[in-house]
Structures are given as structure tokens and as C-alpha cells.
Amino acid sequence: MKTHHNQSIDQFFFIVTILLIGIGFVIQYSASSSLAAAKFNDPGFYMRGHFIRLVSGFLVGLFFLRLNYHHLEKFAFWLVLLAMLTLILTLIINRTGNSATARWLQLGPFRFQPSELAKFALIVYLASFFDRHQQDIDNFRKGFLPPAIIMTVMMVLIVIEPDFSTGAVIAFISILIMIIAGTKLVYLSPFAGLFIIFSIITVIRSPYKMRRILSAFSNEADLQGAGYQINQSLITLGNGGFWGRGLAGSVEKNLFLPEPHTDFVFSVAGEEFGFIGALFLMVLFLALFIRGIQISIRSATVFGNLVGSGLALSMFIYVLANVGVVTGILPVTGLPLPFLSYGGSAMLYNFACIGILLNISKTMISKEKPLRLVTING
Secondary structure, eight states: OOOOOOOSOOHHHHHHHHHHHHHHHHHHHHHHHHHHHHHHSOTTHHHHHHHHHHHHHHHHHHHHHHSOTTHHHHTHHHHHHHHHHHHHHHHHHOTTOOTTTTTOEEETTEEEOHHHHHHHHHHHHHHHHHHHTGGGTTOIIIIIHHHHHHHHHHHHHHHTTTOHHHHHHHHHHHHHHHHHHTOBHHHHHHHHHHHHHHHHHHHHTOHHHHHHHHHHHOGGGGTTTTTHHHHHHHHHHHHHTTTOSOTTOOSTTTTTSSSTTTTTHHHHHHHHHHHHHHHHHHHHHHHHHHHHHHHHHTOSSHHHHHHHHHHHHHHHHHHHHHHHHHTTSSOOOOOOOTTTSOOHHHHHHHHHHHHHHHHHHTTOOOTTSOOOOOOOBO
């Protein structure tokens, strides 16, 4: 088997990332300017915050690019333990149950979302576990139960924050990694069934979640309540037509569309750049995902295969979830759009993903390497 150590990053993956960051910066300023002017009398308030987050994210990405990513495998368990502790600490501190604040942990001047750390830690842990237990992959007690327990505890802690959508997405990503690693479907099926039952019970017990789900299928049912955001998002996208209204030409961002700089920034992009601009953005995200998977598959190690695939999947699933919400296909989830939405924790996570994937790309092996991934057992 011929091995090729590039010692240079994948240029295509890097260029696509830079394009998304640049486009995101421009769209973020346009989407947030009216809201910032109304709230702070400063149109550039959110733009400056977004820039600071980009710089912080760049430093995080650079750190993971320079770090030997295999060191993550050594600290995988401790990362999971740290993530669990921050989630528990968040639950203890935020006892009010206010969903607007209970998902965040304030440590001095720093405020971050522990669920983003949990997502990162769980992907690293699963990749490390299956790398170290390849010979136990068919063993229920040794090869399935430990990661299943870790994943379940992590998901439950996130769901009771409450942050059901993030918990569900993290569980979905984890199941995909387990399938890629070769976990038997006969082990996963009951687990997936229990997850579905748990999700249904959680939704039924929460009238607010139920209204959100129903509004996704019938926006007209509650235009001033649960269906308002989705309805305004569809109006925003419709205003863009095929070619769009032009940069800074959005009407709906002027306090008509809720959260135009966070959850619904894609709607503003669609209004200003039209269907063709929205399609171009989706092509960039798809290219980033496909190239990320290609980089992961050509990693020289199973850990690189799995951690790269998990990180690439996690970013793209968030893209699909966010776009699904703004187009009315999915109920409102509050999941941000990578590199475009305003937010610090998610930005740091996405840059960490990019840094690790570029790191893996420096030591890819030749295309003649047989694929290690996707060994699905019945």
C-alpha cells in the first residue's frame, strides 16, 4: 500500500471554507444591522461581535491544525467527563428552567454553550473507542454498551436543560458514527426505537414543542404564535425571487423576521441573493461536506476515519436542519447555520472541525488505499 504524506493542507477544502466565512460575514452584517440599530442604536454592534467570534474561531482552528490530532484520542475520556461536568453544572446553576438562559454557562467574563463541547467530546470519544475496540465491534457488552451508555447520559443531560433539538441531533450523529464504525444494526435498532419513544414522550409532555411541530405542517394555524417565525421566513425567501433584491436589500430583516442574524440568517440571504444565491450557498456547504468525507476516508488511521467523518457530518446535519427550518420543512429548532449565524460557541466548534479536518488532510494516504469505513453488520 502506497502512503503519501502531504504535509500540506487540502486547498479545495480550505478555499470553500474561506468562501463561506467571507459570505457569512457580509450576510451577517446585512441581516443584523437593522436589529442592532433598533436595540443598541449601532448598526455595527452584531457585526463587530461576529468579527470577534471569527477571530477567536480562527485561533481555535489554528490550534487544532497545528496539534497532532491523534493527541485527542489520548484525552477522549477526559473530554467526555469535562463535557458532562459542564452540563451538570449548567443544570445546577440555571434552576429557573428558563430555556432562554438554561443552555448557557457563565464562567467569569466567558459565556458558552456546554452542548457544543458535549458534541465535540462525544464525537472524539466514539472515534477513539471504536479505534481501540475494533476486535470487540460484534460484542454487545464490550463493543456497544459502553458508548451507548455514554451517548445516552450525554443526550439526557442536554434534553433536560432543556435543549431537545440539540440532544436529538447529537444522538443522530452518534448513531451514524456507530454505523460507520461497523456496529451491528441488531444492537442499534432497539436503541433507536427507545430514542424515538423517548422523543415522542418528551414532545407530548411539552405543549410548546407540540405547537412548534404542528406549526411546521400548518403555518396558517397560528400565524401570531408558533407559526409566526416560519411564516415570516417563507415570506422573506419568497421576496427574493430568482435573482434576489440585492445586498442589503432585504425588507423582512427590518424587524419583521425574528432572529434574522441567528436562526433565520439563511432567509435573509435568500431574500437578498435570491434562489440562485441560496443554491450557491447550499452547493458550497455540500462541497465542504463531500470533501470532508473524502479527507476522512483517506486518513491513515481508523481514528482519523471516524473523527473526521463525525465532524463533517455534524456540520452538514446542522446545515440541513437550519435550512429545513427556514423553508418550513422542519419545526423550529434553534440550530445555527455554520459560519453564517451569530453565535460564539457554535463558531468555535465549527472552526475546530475545520482545523481537525485540515490536519487530517496533511497526512492523507494515496487513493489506492482500501476503504476502512462503512462496514454495516446485520
